[in-house]
Structure formats: structure tokens, C-alpha cells
Amino acid sequence: MGMWIGIGRKARRCYGFDEVSLVPGKVTINPEEVDTGWQLGNLKFEVPILAAAMDGVVDTKFAIAFGKLGGLAVLNLEGIQTRYENPDEIIERIIKASPGESTRVIQSIYQEPIKENLIKQRISEIKNGKVVCAVSSIPQRAERFGEIAQKAGADVFVIQATVTTKKHISSKYKSLDLNKICQAMKIPVVVGNSVGYDVALELMETGISGLLVGIGPGAACTTREVLGIGVPQVTTTSDTAAARDFYYKKTGRYVPIITDGGMTTSGDICKAFACGADSVMVGSAFSRAEEAPGKGFHWGMATSNINLPRGTRIEAGITGTLKEILFGPSRLDDGSQNLVGALRTSMGSLGVKNIREMQLVEVIIAPTIKTEGKLFQQLRKKIV
């Protein structure tokens, strides 16, 4: 396993969504009869999709609307919602910034300190909507914010950084003890992001209830350009699924894995499940919902980093309601709407009854030359 990239140096070939495709089997199933549900701790969800903790995507209103439709939205405790009383007018400033200024505007807005009372307030707002409430923090503040969030009534706590490992070395500050936090919290703790079999196994052993998978593949993320780091999602998801299955066999505890980032179409979401995901986390697709606070704009969590921004403000545009994006009817044919309907139809065509069966369908390597060609054709038509 691995190819020589230089004398004495081998590298493994890894694959992304654009490079693979799914193959139907010997049976097809009525799409209305497939089960797309998944489970996190004791919480059950009909829709196996999380909305990413991005400030252009999830605010309290969005979280309620998304929860009522059967999914789980994650509110970012490190973002605009907990730094400002009136987040809408702040988001307005980001939207109105010129493309050249946007990164700098975002950097300056995120200088405002986080207010702990706003954390409690936002969680209350979501809980008043009578939906499952998930919030996220970075590892440095996870212990403090986790405690506040749990007390305020949050149902799921997410600890998220670009790269998360069980062990973090520093002589200057005390690093997060995941074992300790998982024991202290009564609600499910989801951790990420990680890549690789070994790291996944170590993280599962700390007691986490879910694992976010994927480093560097998202549309609003430039981790690979800036840090040189990134693993394509097909390989990452497969590797982590192997760790999950091994851990389950060994301990009897099933830790669902959530593929996060890099899925731009419903086809990509279908592929993530085929590679072993239990659920997926999506950002940019939901930024296009009428209900999203960013009004068609979104930006990554690391965009605001003052010294080393690793994200771009992207204008995706509004294309429909959240309900249309999740369940259709679709007015677009490019895989950006009716994500759950597409998953159902795909499962039906592939002949699988539920997500666990979906994780076993045949995957082939088949670069999408065609798509490229289509765009070229469009370009050609306009230019040549």
C-alpha cells in the first residue's frame, strides 16, 4: 500500500468525492421505503445531516427550523451569536463588505469578546423552539463553555478545531483532557476534526459520543493552501469507519462518525455514506436557504483568525427554502436541493434499506471528466 514518490519515500494515494462514484447492485428498492435515520447517544434523528457551526448558516432561528425538519444544527459558541447582542446587523456588515475587504472585516468583527450570558441566552432561545440543541466550542474553552452549555440546557456539545488529537503539547497552557470532559458531561460530546484510523481510535477511547471527520476539504476552507494539510474525504471517511467498526467490535459501543466538509452536491452526500459515514455535516448547501442568517453568504470558522486566516467569504446565493433544500420539490437539477430525497432515491437505486447497508455499496474510481466538460461547454458558449 503506497507508491514511491521519491527514493526511500512512499505515499498513499487518497481519494476525494470527485474521483469516485457508486454502482447499483442486483436489486432496487422503492425510495419511499428506505430508512435514513441515525442515532447520536440516545438521540434519534430522521435526517442524517448536521448543519455546520458557521455564522452564515446557523443562528437560533435556523437551528429551530432545521430541528423541526428532523436534522441537527450546531450553533457556534465562538462566533457572532455569542459576541454581539444583535448579530443580524453584524452579519449585514460582513455581507456588505467588498470582496477585497471581506477577510479583514471578518477578522475585526471577531475581535469582540464572547459574552457568557449570550451563550445561555442563545441556548434558551433554541430550547424554546422545542428542538434538540447542539452548540460548539474550540478545545481551549471546551471545559468552561461545556459546563455553561450543559447547565443552560444544551443537548449536544461539540468540540471542534482544525485538527484535534487526544494529546496536545504545550509548556505554556494546560491542554484539554478529553477523558475528563467526557466523564463530566452528561450530554453527548462530539469531537473533531480528525483524519486517520489511529487518531480516531484514540479519540473514541476517551469516551466521545460522535466524531467529526475531515481536515481541509470544505468549500470555505483553505487549510490545504495555507498549511499544506488535508486528506480527501473518501479515504478519510473509509479509514475512520474502519476504526469505528473495530472499536465497536472490541467494546460494543458504536461511536457514529460524521463526515464534515467537501460535499457540494447531494451526490457527494450519498458517497459519504457509501464510504462509511453515519451522518454528514454540511455548511455551504444550507447557506443557500432563505432561513440562513448569511443571506446566501458563508465563511469558515478559521476565516476570522487574526494572524493566519484560512477561509474565504463565499457568495453562494439563495436558491430556496430550507424545506426545499432538504426535501424538495427541487427547482434545480444540480444536486443542491432535495438532499434527503436524493439520498432516498440513491438508496433505492442502490438497493439498500438503511444507512448501515448504504455503507457497504460498491464504490468505483471514476474521475468526473464529464462535469469539467460541462462547465467548459458553458464557458465556451459564452466566450468563444
Add this chain to the structure above:
Amino acid sequence: MGMWIGIGRKARRCYGFDEVSLVPGKVTINPEEVDTGWQLGNLKFEVPILAAAMDGVVDTKFAIAFGKLGGLAVLNLEGIQTRYENPDEIIERIIKASPGESTRVIQSIYQEPIKENLIKQRISEIKNGKVVCAVSSIPQRAERFGEIAQKAGADVFVIQATVTTKKHISSKYKSLDLNKICQAMKIPVVVGNSVGYDVALELMETGISGLLVGIGPGAACTTREVLGIGVPQVTTTSDTAAARDFYYKKTGRYVPIITDGGMTTSGDICKAFACGADSVMVGSAFSRAEEAPGKGFHWGMATSNINLPRGTRIEAGITGTLKEILFGPSRLDDGSQNLVGALRTSMGSLGVKNIREMQLVEVIIAPTIKTEGKLFQQLRKKIV
């Protein structure tokens, strides 16, 4: 066979037309002396090309013109021709829709119910033209429409869905019994689309007379973007050809396979035969004929799906008469005209006398970097 895409997960590398090329052998033949004929049941055709059951391509007038030139056009019984008395004015509405509206206009037009009397009428119209008449239906309506079509005088019945397998599971409706329908019908039944050796073998065993090969590769099709499903045609055709040859060896019955979709040039058609096809089904190339009802526009059969459209209205433009597109003289040098002449010249250069020999020529893997480069050059000239 297969490469590791993740721990414990292997995937097979599959190939599309853009990735392969054909290699001449030690002999060349006068192109005028090669035989391009093929056979479906007892029907013989000089031109090994079917016109796809797309509403922008085949109406009754087109079917007659195409049949008189030696090919076989398939009329879509699920489309505009059987929903509307005056299909031309309906098609006009689709053509005149703006790019942004087109999918929605198509969705609404296909809401009109199918009229059984129009099925009979369209078949009569084609038969009055004294050509072989082929019509198509989706599996759900195949039993009913097949009976009507046969009584009305159709010569070939095509059952077509995005993915067709012998077994379809549903607790809510009775699924199609292919064995039964093949026994009931006296005319050849062609079924599709399928990919893969096993599925092809199972379908052949039901008694079908022809098999449509290919899922997701067509120009007007976005199955891969929406469902994540698709297999490139070179591999699909080769696999299915292997199943056909095995089935023939075992039973003595030869079930021709028809590669459907993804061929954008005469070169791609030549490659389909080299990969094992007995015939090909082409849509977009014929949408460019003066005789096509779409007047240069075409759209896929799944574009009209109300919940999950998987196709785009494409404007290909009119470039010549149907005769020119099939037999030349060609006024274009891009492989879009004189499809049969190109096939003859290719067969001559490759030194093969008929389609069966063509199925054995050497195929190489050779990505078309050049084509990309040409387009770039054109783009550059206009922009830079």
C-alpha cells in the same frame, strides 16, 4: 483488481470514453467495404445507431425519417407526444423558457396525464411511414403500455428507467415481472439501463431481446451529481459485453447490447463498439438535426421529475440535416456529423470488416489532454 481507497476498502478503476483511444492493426480496409449492420430479434438494421427516447429528439416525423435512413428511433410514451394533442406548441414553450426557468417549465408541462389514445395514434403515425416502430415506457407502466403498443402495431418495446434490475422491492405496489412481460410480448423487449456483469446476466435470463447499457453518463443527465451514481461507459460496456458473450456461450441466444449515453462525437461511438457494443443509443447528436422537434434543444427524461430533476435543458444548436449527421457530407470537423461515415472510415483504418470484429480491436488508455488544450487555446485567444 481494485485499488485501496481506504483501510479495508477497495475500489475498481473504471474508464470513460475520454480516457481511451483505438489503435490500428496490421491491415487496413477500404471503408466502403465494411459492414455496419446489426440485428435486434429478427429485425436487421444497416445503421447501428438508435435515436434516444428524448422529447427534444424523437417525434413521429423524426422516427420516420430516421427509420428510412436505416436506423431505429425510439418514441417516448411517457413524454410530450402522448400527453398533448399538439406537442409542437408545448415544445415551443420549453425552448422559449429562460435558462433559469427551464427546469421548472419542463416539470410543469410533464404534469399533464398521459392519454392512451395518443399512444395508439403516435404508433399509427409512425407505422404509416413504413418504418420499424419502437416505443418506450418506464417499468411501472410497462405491462399496460406494452400491451397497448403491441396491439397498435409497434415493432420494438423499450422499458427504460435510470436503474433497472430484475428485482425491485416495494411493499406498496407490485413491481414489474420481466419474465412475464417478455413471455407475453411477441415483439422484442429492450430493457435498461443497467451496469455490471451480474445484473446484465440476470436481465438476459428474463428473456429480453436487447439491453441498454449505461447509468449517468449522458450530456443531459445529472444522475451522478444528484445521486452519486454512475459508471463510465468504457468499463460498463466491456463488462456487459462479457456477460453477453458468456450468456451466448451458455444458451446460444445472442442478446445485443446497446451503449446508451455519453457519446459526444463519432469517435466516442467508434470506441463504444470497440468496447463491445452491438449498437449505440444517441440523443444529443440528433438534437442538432433540422428534423429534430427540439430545434437544437434537448433535455433528459428525468429532467421532468417533480421532486428530484436530474437533467438539464441543453442548447446544442442545429448544424445540419439528419442525413448529413448520419452520412455526411460533413461540414464540421469535430466528429458531430457523418457518424456512419466516420464509423466506416474508423473500421477501415482499424482493419475490421464488421461490428463483431470491431469489438476486438486494441483499446489503449490515453487521456485526451489535447482536447482540453484546444479549448483552452480558444478561450485564451478570446480572453487573454
Add this chain to the structure above:
Amino acid sequence: MGMWIGIGRKARRCYGFDEVSLVPGKVTINPEEVDTGWQLGNLKFEVPILAAAMDGVVDTKFAIAFGKLGGLAVLNLEGIQTRYENPDEIIERIIKASPGESTRVIQSIYQEPIKENLIKQRISEIKNGKVVCAVSSIPQRAERFGEIAQKAGADVFVIQATVTTKKHISSKYKSLDLNKICQAMKIPVVVGNSVGYDVALELMETGISGLLVGIGPGAACTTREVLGIGVPQVTTTSDTAAARDFYYKKTGRYVPIITDGGMTTSGDICKAFACGADSVMVGSAFSRAEEAPGKGFHWGMATSNINLPRGTRIEAGITGTLKEILFGPSRLDDGSQNLVGALRTSMGSLGVKNIREMQLVEVIIAPTIKTEGKLFQQLRKKIV
């Protein structure tokens, strides 16, 4: 050798110039001291480059200028020069045609019959310039034109078709007997184009003095799009070189091979030699010379095919004198000028003294992602 492209079907991976690169060795040489010469029959040339028999590139004046600089230009006996008394005004019509009309204009112009007296006249004109004279014909007319050409004083006779094999099958006409023509001619006979070891060996055994290598790779050629046929030049040249070396070992006769088509830069020319070429044939690069009759335009020999044109009129633009294109000084840095100087510098950097040593340098597989990127950057700068 070969990869599975489908069940029971293997294909060989073949390579083109864009996919490979050359690697310097342990020694470098002063570029002024390397020898670029080659030999065809008893004729010796300092410049290992032939000018292709394209009507936009070679007329009698160009042939003389090119010969005086040390190269060998081939005049097309099937083109405008032998069909019209005043070829310049005919070429003017092609140049002035709109892009949409150009193929049709070329088709109509080539309907004019060839005049045998013009064949003699053109050869005399070249010979009056006191340079080696090479002319070309298609196989169907090779016997007749070869005789005329030899009598008129031609020094080299080239027989060229898209695909040439020793054996051509037809019940309607007598095909070319290469053994016979090679014995009948006293001047070297160069034949092409071919690909592959076996075909090359068979052609060499007929007594030819040189072999043109390459099917479908040229810039003005659309053989691959139209016929599906084509082999990338790196593999083709390597295969044919292996046949040449085997034939030489067996018979003691060295038949030089001439890589023809697909070289767009001096770097590509260097790579052709590294793959085993003794000489190269170039068209588009010389169409950019002030001396070229096409005034910056060129088109392939099969563009004029009335039923199945396989070529495009390309506007390359005039960039310098023939001397500058061959020997510099170069005013451009893109590999389109000073072809011989670039070859010398490359040979010096690679540490090889002559073409025979050049045929042995290390070749690596290294896709030119960079070039793509550059163009993208240019596009981006202009558009985004």
C-alpha cells in the same frame, strides 16, 4: 503490461508529451559542441527537423529557404500547389474565410483536379533553389506520382496517409505494393503514418528508407474526435524505436524514424528525440514563420476531405522569420522559437553529444500541472 478496463478486457496505458519530462544526468556539455545531425538514405542533414507537407506551411519558396538552413521541407503533391497555377491567391481565399466557413471553403478548393505538369514545375522550382527536394503523395497515387517526381528530379518521395499498413484490403481497386515501389524508386521512400512495433517492422521490411510515426496527435488534426483513433506520441515513438533497433540488429539496415505531429514547443521536440526519434516533422511551428505561405494560418491534410473532414484551420499568427524559429535569437520564451538552439541547450544540459545518445536519456512521468495553472492565472487575471 496493461490495466483492466472491464471484465476480460485489458488496455495499455500510453503517454503523450505533456505527461513526461526529461532528467539531466551526471554530466553537462557545452551546447555548441553537440551534434544534431541525422541521415536519410545517403542524404545528411544538420537540422533534424522536417517541415510538414501542409499547404499553409510549405510552398516552393519555403522549401528552398528551409533547405538552405539545413532542414528538409516536404511539398504536398495533393494540395493547392499542384492544383492551381497561382496558389497564393487560393490560399488568400482560405485565410479570408470566416471561422464558420473555413472547412467548407477548404473542401471546395480541393475539388480542383491535380495537374501533373504542375508537379514537374514545382519540383523544378525547388531544385533551382539548389536544395534537397522532398514531395509527398497519398498511397492511391503513389505509384504514378512517385515516377513523375523522380523523373522531375525529386530527392525524397514521401507516401503519407492517416493510417498506413503494408496490407490494404479492397475488392474494388488494386492497393499499393510498397515492396514494388521501393524497388522501383532510386530515391529514398519515406512512408507513414504508422503506430506500433509490428506495423513498423512490416513496413521496414518492404524496403522503405524512413518512417513517419504518429496517428492523431497534431494540432490541426481531429482524427481522435472523428474516428476514435490515436496513440500518444511518447509511447508511439518508443514502440517504433524498438522496432527500428530490432530491425537494425537483424538486418544491419538503419531505418530512421520521424516523429510527426503533436509537438507544440521545442521542449516537445526534445522529448521526441529522448523517446527514440531520429528526426521530427513539424507543421504548426513553421506556419508562424514570415516565409510560410499561410501567413500564420494552417490546416491539416484531411481537412479537405469532402465527406469526413478531420482537421481545423488554425490561426497561429506570424511570430518571426524562419531563421529565428530555427536558430533564434528568440524573442519569445514559450518554446516556439530557436528550436535548434533549444535542442542544443537541452542536449548540453542532459549531457549527450548527439541524437543517438539523446535517445537514451532518462524520461520521467510528470504531468504538466504547472502549465495549466499558468493559463488559469492568465484567465483569472483577465476575468475575475
Add this chain to the structure above:
Amino acid sequence: MGMWIGIGRKARRCYGFDEVSLVPGKVTINPEEVDTGWQLGNLKFEVPILAAAMDGVVDTKFAIAFGKLGGLAVLNLEGIQTRYENPDEIIERIIKASPGESTRVIQSIYQEPIKENLIKQRISEIKNGKVVCAVSSIPQRAERFGEIAQKAGADVFVIQATVTTKKHISSKYKSLDLNKICQAMKIPVVVGNSVGYDVALELMETGISGLLVGIGPGAACTTREVLGIGVPQVTTTSDTAAARDFYYKKTGRYVPIITDGGMTTSGDICKAFACGADSVMVGSAFSRAEEAPGKGFHWGMATSNINLPRGTRIEAGITGTLKEILFGPSRLDDGSQNLVGALRTSMGSLGVKNIREMQLVEVIIAPTIKTEGKLFQQLRKKIV
């Protein structure tokens, strides 16, 4: 090791930065606690980046500013600085030339002879700035200029040509004796550029103190287009690192290798270290600094070659101060600013404490389809 590219011909697959990515391990480290230092001879540097000897990048003022920030800038002794008293006005002429003229303007400007007194003057100017002074020459003049430079107080002498080997063959002039020059010089001698294990080993054996790695990959370099020569940097760096490690094991002397060219983002720089580099040489990234003499323009050293230019004047634009480019805060998210901060963050995420550990992190093969897609999206937005 190697793939068949033709009969009897094998080639090795080599890799570039765009094709690989880095994978985090089981530990992360506080980025503020990693060590980015490296050593050349007895000179120690905090910043493992050299500024390339390009006239658009390094003049004496830039060299001082860069040195004060912890890096090492190389002044080109063959360029404008040593040919002209007032280099700024000359550079102004290059900047103001139209794109079509720029190569010719550069060619003519570099016709002016080099003045030895200017060599001494420029070195004094740098030394007055109280920083380490590095200057470069081509091999032909290395003996003479090396002596002058050392006497004038230079601290590092760089001998640089497109391809450098220990042995250069010429009957017309005496070639450089590296053994001799290394013995004669008391200051560290850095030599380049080279590719490959064997050549690196031979060069190290001559006594050099550092080796520049890479032929043909730079943004302003067209060596591959013109000469067909080039090896992608991932493979080149890995190969050379293997030679360095072998040589160190054998002799106890550690000769640092400096990857030169082809790094367009901080991510690429991180990858170079992961492939085995001890330091990197960067040109275009620094041409974007306010302090660069080219005011956002840069051109390669071979651009001025009168007969065979191999480089382009590129307009990169000014994006910030040199300090911002090296240490941030970054106002851009594309990996073009805060190069050292990005390296630190990458090292932290990868869990490595210093460059030597960084040389051992896991590299994967993962083509950047994503980046391509982003650009396409931008293009699409503007055009379609």
C-alpha cells in the same frame, strides 16, 4: 519502480506539490513552541527561507530588510545590480514595458557588461546593514567573482545555473572545478540547481556547504516548455534528501538542501520540508512585498538569455510588507502571507517540534481537484 511508457522503455512517476498533501499525526503542539531554525555552515537562521537571486526581488535594501527579519536573501551578481550604477531606473524600464515587449527589453538591458567595482559596492552596502550577505554567480564566472565577493566581505557564495553537475564537458573553455573552489573559499559555497540522488552525492563530495534543488518548476521559469527538462519538486526533494542522509551517515558532514522554485503558497513550503528540505528558496512570493525592487513584477534569471530566453516577466502585484509576508498578520487567506506563521501552525497541527521532525511526517498523494474547482467557480460566476 517505473512504468512502461513504450516497448523496452520504463519511466518513473514523479510528483509535484499540487499532487500531495500532509497528514496530521497522533499529537498536536502549540505552534508558538516549534523551532523553525536551520544552519548553513556555521551560520544559523531563525527563518528557513532564502530569497531568490532575482532582480525583481532582491536588491541591497531588500537583502538588509530580509536579513534583519531572520532570513537570507541572495543578491544576483549577474544582474542589474552589478551592471548599472542606478538599478532602480533600469527596473522601472522593465516594469513599464508592454507584455509583448518585456522579454526583448529584458534581453537588451542584460547586454550591459558587469562591473567588478559594483560587485564590491553592493556587498559593502549589504554588510553596512549588519546582516549576513549572500551573493550568486553563474559557474563560468564563479572562480573570479567568488574571490572578489569573499574579499569584499560576503558571507555566503552561491553558484547557480539551470543545471549544475560536477563534470561539464567543453573543448573550448575550462570548466569550473568545484573541488578547487570549495577548498579556496573560506565562506560556505552553495551550488545548484540539481536533481537526483547521484548528482547530489557527487556535488556534496566536492565540499559544498549547501545544495539548491529543483530544475524547471518555478513560476517565472519555462525550462520545461523550452528544453523539455524538469523534475517535479516532491520527488526531487525526496531524492536529494536521501542523498544528503546517506552522505551524512558516511561522512558525518550534514549538507543542507534548499528546495528552490515551484512553491506558490505557504502550503507548498510546508510540503517541501515534509519531503526533506532543510530550507527553501522563494522568489515570486517576495516579489509581492512593498520592499521588493520589482514593485510587484518579477522575472527569471534565464529570461535575459539573448538566444534562448526561458522565463517570463510576471506581474504578481504588491500585497503587503515583507514583515507581513513572513510573519503576518495576514490579510489574505490564500497562503501568500505569514509564511513563517503558516509553517509554525502546520508544524503544530502535524505535531512536530522542528524541521528535522517535519522531514518525517506522512505525505499522501491527493491531487488538488478542489482548487481547480474554486477557480472554475470564480470563472463561472463572472462569465456564465
